[in-house]
Amino acid sequence: MSEIPSDLKYTSSHEWVRIEGDGSITVGITDHAQDLLGDLVYVEAPESGTEVEVKEACAVVESVKAASDIYSPVDGEVIEGNENLADTPEIINTDPYGEGWIMRVQPSESASLDDLMDAEAYEAHVASETH
């Protein structure tokens, strides 16, 4: 069973979202997602200043097996991409909710976080996909 922290929000495409005190959000992929992908070998994190739209592909993670798009959970602007992932993409495997974060986004004023799932809903979503 993969780890699903209760203090985070989730998307159906397996990103996690942490809402920070300053109103920005941090985004990564879930433990379940990294487990499905296997050993990560390459990550293309977005550059700061990139405008993103909700459900728009804005980063790529690649394992030995497959490439997978990362979608922005909100409309907004990237304020930081995790530069450490260029040299050590495997930190997504070892610490998906910590060191392995992918990007920080400043949501636009009209952006809504209401569509994101809580941990319980995400757990049910994972279960529905695996059965």
Added chain:
Amino acid sequence: MGNRTPIYEEHLAAGAKIVDFAGWEMPIHYGSQLDEHHQVRRAVGMFDVSHMTVVDLTGNEVKAFLQYLLANNVDRLKDSGKALYTCMLNQDGGIIDDLIVYYLQADWYRMVVNAATREKDLAWINQQAASFDITVKERPELAMIAVQGPQAIDHLCKVLPDCESVRSLKPFVATVMDDLFIARTGYTGEDGVEIILPGDRAAAFWRELREAGVEPIGLGARDTLRLEAGMNLYGTDMDESVSPLESGLTWTVAWEPQERDFIGRQALEKQKQQGVQRKLVGLVLKERGVLRGHQKVLVGDAGVGEITSGTFSPTLGHGIAFARIPAYDGDQAEVEIRNRHIAVEIVKPPFVRNGKSCL
């Protein structure tokens, strides 16, 4: 539910992630595909390849039959146990399958063909065999374990009664030891053997090897190891729409003697005469990233090709690939990755042999 090899329960016990492969429930990895890859390059690992199809061909005309059936010439096999890599072609020169054929006795050869092509291979072989005095017998009761890596023989010696006869086996030669058929072959670019044995002994033998320190390796690492080693995968790098000449396998076609009329010969000679329009090459991505199957390859004025197999090479730390491209003499190309054109170098595979980079 798919087919299961006699070693299936051992995979589950070792924590394997199981996937469908050509109708078989096979281990893709046991935790980390990367670790398993390095384990084989640096030490030793073993693969359950019992899904592969073993076919024994016997009878007085078996040599003549195989000289007709296969693009390589079994006449090259003079000593018992000697093996040959070859394609089996259709009349158009398209590749029905690639396989290894072993010469055992004047009236007995053994072929190991791919699992994914089992049915069409058997149908084709039986169809062609109709006019020859031979018997075609599949051996589904046999299992197959590949032990690969620089320490493969040392570890095998811990479980085999007669180790020296295996240590002295030359590459591409097999020997029989009790009920084990042991061949110095493999699909990794490392030293090692492939062992064909009775299915009812396979799980116990697997456990003995594990106790001797041989780690289980999944099909995921098998794929990255073979790609680094420059070995084609049937169905991915080649199929019936291409010939060996377009697949980096011209060396497996025995043109001499000219009077040997093997299936596909005329088509290949015509293709050779007209000039082969496409070729299979290796690609190396020098910047960060991963090459993937079906990505477009732009080769200057020569046109556009396509990656057939691509991956991240764990040994080299680069993206590598096989690509089928238009005939071209240069050594630079571009690959289209997510709408960007990325420079790659064209190389002649293999990329890695015996643990070392060939680049």
